[in-house]
Amino acid sequence: MSTQTADHTDIRATNLAAVLGHLRRAAPCSRAAIAAGTGLNKATVTSIVGDLLDRRLVRETQQTQNHVGRPATLLVLDGSAxxxxxxxxxxxxxxxxxxxxxxxxxxxxxxxxxxxxxxxxxxxxxxxxxxxxxxxxxxxxxxxxxxxxxxxxxxxxxxxxxxxxxxxxxxxxxxxxxxxxxxxxxxxxxxxxxxxxxxVLAEHLYGPLAGTANLIQVTGDTGVGAGIIADGRPLSGHRGYVGEIGHLRLVADGPACGCGRRGCLEALASLPAILSRIDGLDEGDPQLQLDQLIQRAQAADATVTKVLAEAGSHLGHGIAALVNTLNPEVVVLGGAYALLADQLVPAVDKALRDATIAPDAGGCRLAVSSFPQTAxxxxxxxxxxxxxxxxxxxxx
Amino acid sequence: MSTQTADHTDIRATNLAAVLGHLRRAAPCSRAAIAAGTGLNKATVTSIVGDLLDRRLVRETQQTQNHVGRPATLLVLDGSAxxxxxxxxxxxxxxxxxxxxxxxxxxxxxxxxxxxxxxxxxxxxxxxxxxxxxxxxxxxxxxxxxxxxxxxxxxxxxxxxxxxxxxxxxxxxxxxxxxxxxxxxxxxxxxxxxxxxxxVLAEHLYGPLAGTANLIQVTGDTGVGAGIIADGRPLSGHRGYVGEIGHLRLVADGPACGCGRRGCLEALASLPAILSRIDGLDEGDPQLQLDQLIQRAQAADATVTKVLAEAGSHLGHGIAALVNTLNPEVVVLGGAYALLADQLVPAVDKALRDATIAPDAGGCRLAVSSFPQTAxxxxxxxxxxxxxxxxxxxxx
The missing domain is CATH 3.30.420.40 (ATPase, nucleotide binding domain)
Incomplete structure (x- = not known):
């Protein structure tokens, strides 16, 4: 009996998600339109819409539709509660x-x-x-x-x-x-x-890249990691550990990494690795250090320009491994990488194109996060x- | 109007796929059970089952179900036509x-x-x-x-x-x-x-790994490539170019690769790269060369053992890049790698564990293809x- 109950709950949730999905795409719309659009029978739709009205997740509006017939009661989503x-x-x-x-x-x-x-x-x-x-x-x-x-x-x-x-x-x-x-x-x-x-969920849902089916966001503020949307869905993997590109070994006998190995992408191109290569930054406050780094980058400070170009090249090689494996349409530079994009992107793009096997990097382009602070x-x-x-x- | 027609065709196909899916999981079952299991109404199920009967994709069987009531007409799948x-x-x-x-x-x-x-x-x-x-x-x-x-x-x-x-x-x-x-x-x-x-579809559908939700198959018979099932679905990417790990650069200034670069995984660990490092194989016939390689590997020929251990280590580093990125539960060695598994697996496994950041390689284990010739x-x-x-x- 408990199995049957669970099954019925699952079916109810699936049907409810279908109704909400239809409303997101097509609202305002009538109960009959929802039934036609989802393949659910009208009694099921009426019952589900009743639950949504009770919870103030949809509202009814009286409105004439764009075709012949009497005015129908239409439904719209309402998330304000x-x-x-x-x-x-x-x-x-x-x-x-x-x-x-x-x-x-x-x-x-x-x-x-x-x-x-x-x-x-x-x-x-x-x-x-x-x-x-x-x-x-x-x-x-x-x-x-x-x-x-x-x-x-x-x-x-x-x-x-x-x-x-x-x-x-x-x-x-x-x-x-x-x-x-x-x-x-x-x-x-x-x-x-x-x-x-x-x-990457934020980029996939909001802003200019919303809906991009094959989308990767790369950030390097603490370690270096990637969030992955593949074929329209967030990837999570067997235990949830996807996008861990920070420990790809790019330089044999390169700088020591926090993981105990040498030459990892993270030790070459994370924000802490970049900051550690630049003298004259205030110690202690990472936010202040980043602000100083951005100012000196914008002023074309020679050391900062060189360090960012090297880091960008390593980052591009790391991104190329993602692109060869997942063939994204867009790779978004997030966090501090977005704030330093003017200095990083040329080197990232060159390394990415050099190191991908597909012509034209498989159609992949680089973009800059719309939410560098809040993604x-x-x-x-x-x-x-x-x-x-x-x-x-x-x-x- | 054409949009509406397309929508209706899509809904019919979705519902039909749901009926077929329920039959695959639960047959023999009744029309009523299909309706309960899919949330479709009984008229829709009856109509879809009619289409399937017309095309000899399902058969009816008279059978008493495991509970009280009169014998029901049950349905089973029939793919033989x-x-x-x-x-x-x-x-x-x-x-x-x-x-x-x-x-x-x-x-x-x-x-x-x-x-x-x-x-x-x-x-x-x-x-x-x-x-x-x-x-x-x-x-x-x-x-x-x-x-x-x-x-x-x-x-x-x-x-x-x-x-x-x-x-x-x-x-x-x-x-x-x-x-x-x-x-x-x-x-x-x-x-x-x-x-x-x-x-990887073959491994996902048939044999001991069937149904594994996060599954990667790696083959190296011609180049080196990976097929990817992630979160239960085959990945295809923006243009269809996923799993191209063959050109991951593992050794700076390593051997020349067909792609024009040096030190790619493919130049270090593909079957042609392995064969090119071994003297005394008959020229010309790749199948005969592989047979000779397997024989010498099984006879513990010193050169072959050494070449396979080195190739296995490079292959393990390449697989680690996949594991760090996708967190699979199983990586299957396919094709010639499966036929050479006894010699390759120890080196592959060691390199994989050394080069993955997640503890216990994120729960990933190596397996050998059940279909080395026909996957x-x-x-x-x-x-x-x-x-x-x-x-x-x-x-x-």
Whole structure:
């Protein structure tokens, strides 16, 4: 019996996702149009639409359609009653972003630190404090918080534990469990993912690259990682560890990498590796160092120009490995790479074209992130909304 | 109006694919069970089952189900009236395989040559002759030929043109169009794909790894390429050029590669690269050379053992790039790599574990192909059947 119940719940969720999908593509539309467009029978559609109305996820509007006949009651989506919260942990600090289910931004905060050396305990406390404040703010705006998702620069397993985040100095940190426990809100689901995997969701859903079916986002702010949309879907792999290109060995006996090997892409072209090759930057504050790097790059400082050209060439070889393997249409430079794009792109593009086997790099072009500061938390808000888009409704 | 017609055809195909999928998982089952399992209404299911009965794709059986009530008319799949033909072009010759829609092998032929130097014209003539003979044989067995698919070791675009197949010396060969024209059978669709992309389909559908959601097959018989199943689906990328790991640069200033670069994986670890490092093999016949290589490997010939250990280590580094990027559960060694597995696997496994960043190689294990000689044409028969499994019915 329990199997049958689970099956029926699954079918209901699948059908509900189909109705929501049709509304996203075709609203305003009538119940009859939804039935025709999804192949579901009208009784099923009426019942599902009733649930959506109860939860204020759709609204009815009286409107004449574009063809003959009496005015029909049409349905439109309405996401304003619900929101999700996206968080990011990076070497530069903590970021929180809130979006309602219609995609409107409700809040955006950044706080510096506690820094890579603070250890996971202090970072999780600070993250929980930030999340609690975000929940309070979202609720005060009259919205229900549907979920929280956190992006971390490292390997994240299916339970939301951070298996390895070399740039933060973390290993085997049960982040999801500890953050959920610190929040004490069992009604608000918490998930954790790799930062690049969340960042690519933002590019795939919003901005000029939205809908690109084969899309990769590469970031190097802490380590170097890639988020991958392949054939229209985010990749996650067997345990969730996709896009770990940071440890591709590009230079035999190259510089030492945090992983214990030498000559890894990360040791050659991550932001920390770039910063370590440039003298005269203020110690201690990574955000300030990045600002100084950008200023000197824009002023065509000779050392900075040379270091960025070398890093760009290595990055292009790393991206070529992705392009040969996955044949994306677009590779997006995200995070600090986006802020340094003018200096990086020529060298990245040359190395990419030299090192891909397909003519014209398989049709791949480079692009610059539209969300250099917020791709990860923005993608996280979308990720936290995915139970709803997959047809699992909030309690009415 | 045409849009609406297309939509309705799509919905019909989607529903039909759902009915076929339910039958594959759950047959024998009743029409009512299909309706319950798919969420389709009973009239739709009855109509679709009628089409399937007309085309002899399902049969009715009278049978008592495992619970109370009167005996129901149950339905089972029946693929025996239809077959597809899979072809492979490789450095070692041409292979043809015929399978009926139930997966039963109808024919299997191999012919040596015409060899990499024959040029595409002669090869396509020989391939067309082989295909014509296969069509005749399948039809003589009382089956209708639903389609033909061809695997080629190179980049194949969406039109079935071979953009580049360095191991065959081919560039910009419109193989699909020329083969279809040579066959003169517009009723039989012809498709062309990368050999590794077809080979991984065979592993995903048949044998001990069937159903593995994150599965990569690596072959090196001509170049070195990978076929990729990620999160349960074959990857194809923007233009169809996935899995091209052969030109990952592993050794700066390494041996010259056919692509014009140096130190590529393909120049270090493909079967031709391995054969070129071993003296005393008969010239000219690649199949005979492979047989001699296997014999000397099994006899622990010192040169062969050393060459295979080195090639295995390079191959493991190449596979590590795939594992870091895609986090597969299983990487299958296919083709000649499968025949040489005893000698290759220790070195491949060590390099793979050394060069992956995730603990325990992200849960990835190496496996040996169950179809070292036939994975590509077997996958091609499945590919040629995909219009049917996606719900596009043959004419009754």
């Amino acid at each position: 619900y929101a999700t919260i996206g968080l990011e942990v990076s070497g530069r600090g903590l970021t929180a972003l809130g979006c309602d289910a219609a995609g409107e931004q409700v809040l955006r905060w950044h706080r510096a630190g506690p820094g890579g050396n603070a250890g996971p305990g202090r970072t999780i406390s600070a993250l929980a404090a930030l999340a609690r404040r975000a929940i309070t703010t979202v609720q005060a705006s009259g919205r229900q918080v549907l979920g929280i998702s956190v992006g971390v620069p490292g390997l994240v397993d299916r339970d939301g534990a951070v298996v390895l985040a070399a740039g933060l100095g973390w290993r085997d940190v049960p982040l999801r469990a500890e953050l959920a426990s610190a929040l004490g809100r069992p009604d608000i689901p918490v998930t954790v993912d790799n930062d690049a995997s969340l960042a 990860t938390p923005l993608g996280a808000t979308a990720q936290a909304l995915s139970p709803l888009t997959q047809g699992r409704l909030p309690r009415p | 239809y077959a597809t033909i899979g072809l492979e072009v490789s450095g070692r010759g041409l292979t043809a395989l015929g399978c009926d829609a139930a997966g039963e092998q109808v024919l299997r032929w191999h012919r040596a040559g015409p060899g990499g130097n024959a040029g595409p014209g002669r090869t396509i003539s020989a391939l067309a002759a082989l295909a014509r003979r296969a069509i005749t044989t399948v039809q003589a067995s009382g089956r209708q030929v639903l389609g033909i698919s061809v695997g080629v070791p190179g980049l194949v675009d969406r039109d079935g043109a071979v953009v580049l197949a360095a191991g065959l010396g081919w560039r910009d060969v419109p193989l699909r169009a020329e083969l279809a024209s040579a066959l003169g059978r517009p009723d039989i669709p012809v498709t062309v794909d990368n050999d590794a992309s077809l080979a 590509t044409p077997l996958g091609a028969t499945a590919q040629a059947l995909s219009p049917l499994t996606q719900g596009r019915l043959p004419r009754p």
